[in-house]
Amino acid sequence: MGLSESNQATIVDLGHKSYTPNYKPRDIVFHSGRGSYLRDLDGNEYLDLGSGIGVNCLGHRHPDIVEALNEQASRLWHTSNIYFSEPPVRLAAEIIDKTFAEKIFFCNSGAEANEAAIKVARKFAHENYAPIKRVIVTFEGSFHGRTIGSVAATAQPKYHEGFGPLPGGFRYCPFNDLNSFKEALKEDVCAVLLEPIQGEGGIRPFSEEFLIEVRKLCDENESLLIFDEIQCGMGRTGKLFAYEWAQDVEPDIVTIAKALGGGLPIGATLLSGKLQNTLSLGSHGSTFGGNPVCCAVANVVFKKLSSTEFLSNICAKGEYLRAQLTELNERMGFFEEIRGKGLMIGMQIHKKYGDIAAQVMHSCLLEGLLVLQSGSNVIRLLPALTISEDEIRSGIELIGKALKKHV
């Protein structure tokens, strides 16, 4: 494009001056992307092993997405929810066809999908049980979003600081600890909300045994089970939803966002049959929810991610990535543990190096590689689900180069 270096510096400067300081972006301005690669304004290329934060699931500018986007953009961008348009209706029908869900509520982000789930749980309890039954149990290390309700649901004090008083009615429980959970699951609990694999909490999977037991105990206690699959769902682990790795566990509500739009903003709350009438007329809504352009793209994404062949390919690539990382780690001894499932990987940095995830991320960036951190001592990989084995090998090589600065 012939864009000069000063262009990048100007935008960076303007960005730092204009933005609220809650993100602290690196001094890079991305200009274009293709597949697993991004290019900045100076023409430097980066291999993207974060896909946003698990958003660009089909890579950047996938041709099928571009086609659907252009086609819809040339016809219709928005109608209010007082009317129907075709893409959200088709998407809802497709999700219902492929999942446990019988009704869908569309919104624009993960936090909003969780807000809707919380409202459904409370309203269902309001309509069916005594007033005491309003508490929602969530788990230490969770992350459910940044709105005031979803931040209250998030059981990590660092996200609460300075925002009190927070909405009440949440009870926090230690991670994956069945005895503590049994104590927390009192008569007043209307719902349990958890990420089958905690994303921001360090790529920590709940055990299959725990999920099976939680389902059973929720049934006994007449509490709804809500899975936040915003990061771990949509094919990320090699199944459409991460909870499907636990045998015969069926949720009442699932929330999705991030990858659903392949890069466009969309979230959805999936409801089982017994909740189908809970969001009665006028009880909830979103101006942009079910936007036709986002849904036209999400239709392409959902069709691909729910195909058996695509999903088994993710499992194979996940195993390849894990094997390559394990081999690298056998040579370098940098990570204490490599965990996760499919293409959702967390690498816990060895204690002896300290909390240096941010520094490692920066060293990767200098090598032309984008990775994510998860907390202060875990490096997180959420590559595009379309990544090739060659790209995985390049990524491993770059991680190896970056780690040399720290061992």
Ligand SMILES: Cc1ncc(COP(=O)(O)O)c(C=O)c1O
């Ligand atoms: C598990 C989980 N839930 C909810 C959210 C919030 O999603 P959003 O940022 O789209 O509001 C996130 C975002 O990282 C997430 O990982």
